[in-house]
Amino acid sequence: MTAPMRSRLRLAVSGGVPLVLVLLFVFLSVAAPSIWGDDASASNVAEANQAISGAHWMGTDDLGRDILARTLVATRNSLVLAVLATIVGGCAGIGLGLLSAMSRRMSRALGAVINVLIAFPALLLAIFFAVLFGIGSVGSVLAVGASFAPGFARITQTLTASVVSKEYVEASRVLGKGPLYRTFRHILPNIAEPIVLYSTIHIGTAVLALSGLSFLGLGVQPPVYDWGRLLNDGLTRIYVTPGVAIAPSIAIVLAGLTFNLAGERLSDLIGGRRSAPAARRVERRPAEPSPDTTGDSLVDVRHLRVVYTSADGRVTTPVRDVSFALAANERVGIVGESGSGKSMTAAAIAQLVEEPGHVQAEALRFMDADLLAPDRSTQHVLGRNMAMVFQDPGEALNPAIKIGTHLIEPAVIHLRETKKDARRKALDALGAVALTDPARRYEQHQHELSGGMKQRVGIAIGLMGEARLLIADEPTTALDVTVQRQILRLINRVGEQTQAGLLFISHDIAVVSELCDRIIVMYAGFIVEEAKTGDLLASPAHPYTSVLLAAGPRMGMDKSVPLVAIDGRMPGPDADLPGCYFAARCPRADSTCLSSRPPLRVLADGHRAACWHPLTEPGDALPPEGVTI
Ligand SMILES: Nc1ncnc2c1ncn2[C@@H]1O[C@H](COP(=O)(O)OP(=O)(O)OP(=O)(O)O)[C@@H](O)[C@H]1O
Numbered sequence: 001m002t003a004p005m006r007s008r009l010r011l012a013v014s015g016g017v018p019l020v021l022v023l024l025f026v027f028l029s030v031a032a033p034s035i036w037g038d039d040a041s042a043s044n045v046a047e048a049n050q051a052i053s054g055a056h057w058m059g060t061d062d063l064g065r066d067i068l069a070r071t072l073v074a075t076r077n078s079l080v081l082a083v084l085a086t087i088v089g090g091c092a093g094i095g096l097g098l099l100s101a102m103s104r105r106m107s108r109a110l111g112a113v114i115n116v117l118i119a120f121p122a123l124l125l126a127i128f129f130a131v132l133f134g135i136g137s138v139g140s141v142l143a144v145g146a147s148f149a150p151g152f153a154r155i156t157q158t159l160t161a162s163v164v165s166k167e168y169v170e171a172s173r174v175l176g177k178g179p180l181y182r183t184f185r186h187i188l189p190n191i192a193e194p195i196v197l198y199s200t201i202h203i204g205t206a207v208l209a210l211s212g213l214s215f216l217g218l219g220v221q222p223p224v225y226d227w228g229r230l231l232n233d234g235l236t237r238i239y240v241t242p243g244v245a246i247a248p249s250i251a252i253v254l255a256g257l258t259f260n261l262a263g264e265r266l267s268d269l270i271g272g273r274r275s276a277p278a279a280r281r282v283e284r285r286p287a288e289p290s291p292d293t294t295g296d297s298l299v300d301v302r303h304l305r306v307v308y309t310s311a312d313g314r315v316t317t318p319v320r321d322v323s324f325a326l327a328a329n330e331r332v333g334i335v336g337e338s339g340s341g342k343s344m345t346a347a348a349i350a351q352l353v354e355e356p357g358h359v360q361a362e363a364l365r366f367m368d369a370d371l372l373a374p375d376r377s378t379q380h381v382l383g384r385n386m387a388m389v390f391q392d393p394g395e396a397l398n399p400a401i402k403i404g405t406h407l408i409e410p411a412v413i414h415l416r417e418t419k420k421d422a423r424r425k426a427l428d429a430l431g432a433v434a435l436t437d438p439a440r441r442y443e444q445h446q447h448e449l450s451g452g453m454k455q456r457v458g459i460a461i462g463l464m465g466e467a468r469l470l471i472a473d474e475p476t477t478a479l480d481v482t483v484q485r486q487i488l489r490l491i492n493r494v495g496e497q498t499q500a501g502l503l504f505i506s507h508d509i510a511v512v513s514e515l516c517d518r519i520i521v522m523y524a525g526f527i528v529e530e531a532k533t534g535d536l537l538a539s540p541a542h543p544y545t546s547v548l549l550a551a552g553p554r555m556g557m558d559k560s561v562p563l564v565a566i567d568g569r570m571p572g573p574d575a576d577l578p579g580c581y582f583a584a585r586c587p588r589a590d591s592t593c594l595s596s597r598p599p600l601r602v603l604a605d606g607h608r609a610a611c612w613h614p615l616t617e618p619g620d621a622l623p624p625e626g627v628t629i
Pocket residue numbers: 308316318336337338339340341342343344345507572573
């Protein structure tokens with residue numbers, strides 16, 4: 001046999017045979033009682049206890065009923081009960097597993113409970129529950145269902161964990177949607193497929209478990225019968241007329257194998273095709289002298305800290321001290337190297353810091369909402385007035401939902417617009433972000449769009465509410481260079497049209513300086529410098545800012561000289577230093593810098609820096625090109 005033939009045969013055996021057998025079992029469940037019902041139930045004492053013969057291929061039972069006919073008729077009971085048990089186990093387990101989407105604490109508690117339940121062998125659990133729920137069909141279905149629930153709960157919890165941190169789920173939090181909405185809108189549609197496959201496999205397991213219970217006398221009771229019951233009836237005659245045991249045994253094994261293989265094959269097929277607010281802790285800290293943030297700003301952040309406490313008590317502080325204000329229609333950029341706390345600062349403003357994260361501040365306000373004491377109206381203010389554009393446009397869109405549905409949500413939920421009006425607005429928004437054929441895009445899903453198109457959709461979603469603030473967290477990092485420029489131009493245009501404020505986060509100071517009126521430089525969870533864009537570029541005061549500027553290419557620089565690199569590493573969020581966190585890498589540092597932390601001081605109007613030895617002369621500003629400090 002040639003290799004292609006062998007592979008075709010393998011495919012036929014692994015895929016075709018289970019499918020044919022599933023169809024056969026479905027056919028028998030529907031038709032067998034009508035075709036063989038009379039033979040299965042008609043007693044004929046004269047033919048009782050017959051061995052295998054031409055007239056009775058599997059013999060007869062002690063009332064002379066044909067065993068083969070009874071086995072075929074029992075298909076309906078066996079499979080219907082197995083499907084019901086799988087549904088019971090699925091509903092209970094999936095419901096339990098989805099609770100993990102409510103909060104991290106719930107997820108941890110649930111994980112511990114599931115671990116304990118899963119440690120018990122399923123059949124033992126089924127026997128225990130059968131005794132608890134009562135002997136009979138209903139009891140056995142509930143028992144087998146209950147014994148399946150921990151398995152379903154585990155897979156649901158695992159799948160939920162993979163979806164719950166996606167950006168589109170976080171975006172729905174910003175929209176003010178509760179855990180139930182998130183669960184049914186975003187989580188369930190995205191985990192449904194593997195769960196359906198898992199259920200198919202479990203029908204086979206349910207057949208085996210229910211047959212086991214009936215065989216032990218705990219399941220289906222006469223006159224009703226399933227395969228396990230037939231096996232139980234024939235047990236005493238198994239050595240005399242083995243047909244009484246062979247027929248139901250073959251049926252049980254075949255059904256178990258069929259549904260297992262069918263589930264696995266389905267899973268392979270789908271896998272192959274594919275390969276082509278939680279409880280938030282906020283705390284108001286005692287008032288300290290605050291920097292020059294104003295009370296009527298769009299965003300007002302004073303002495304913000306974000307603290308994480310791990311289960312073993314380890315404390316990390318990704319945001320150590322951040323204070324700034326953003327006025328209406330102002331564009332502020334936050335720059336800093338990876339891990340400096342830029343995204344976490346934005347997350348605290350958008351109320352996206354989850355347990356075990358802990359937000360502390362002297363003040364944290366967005367418009368007139370006090371984000372330290374959030375209530376339902378806070379979520380409404382955020383959902384209506386704050387739009388977010390995330391780094392990975394694919395992650396920000398739910399793959400199970402049409403682009404149009406993503407777009408109309410903010411308008412329907414927060415502006416109480418009709419779906420028809422929202423659709424019209426959505427088509428306008430898709431046009432405004434220069435997507436061709438908006439009506440077609442509206443009906444598409446995210447996988448049908450390119451990265452740049454997805455990011456345009458993300459921005460269009462921001463246009464659907466009445467956004468007063470657009471937070472863009474590295475919106476161009478995942479895109480290629482040509483598309484990056486288009487998206488930056490688009491954000492610029494959208495900002496001008498909507499007059500919304502912009503908080504733009506990037507590690508690229510050049511990009512930020514093109515878009516923003518003011519720049520905040522972050523280092524190790526602190527603001528180290530803040531100034532109007534022109535001032536910061538012309539005369540950076542903090543040595544770190546000056547290195548950041550020197551590390552990027554500039555117009556007119558000598559291309560043969562390598563860019564400035566910076567030695568050493570930024571202290572992590574678990575570091576606890578008494579002095580300046582940049583001191584270990586700073587050429588100007590002295591003993592004061594190592595022992596005492598510099599406050600964020602006003603150097604000139606609107607220019608603040610946290611440094612004991614700021615670069616005050618323009619000549620101080622940049623280290624020579626090619627120098628490593
Ligand atoms: N859920 C979390 N639990 C604990 N620490 C976290 C968590 N999320 C992020 N961090 C830590 O917080 C620090 C700051 O992260 P953040 O994402 O704000 O940095 P960033 O400046 O935006 O960096 P990047 O440019 O890489 O996104 C990092 O050290 C990160 O490891």
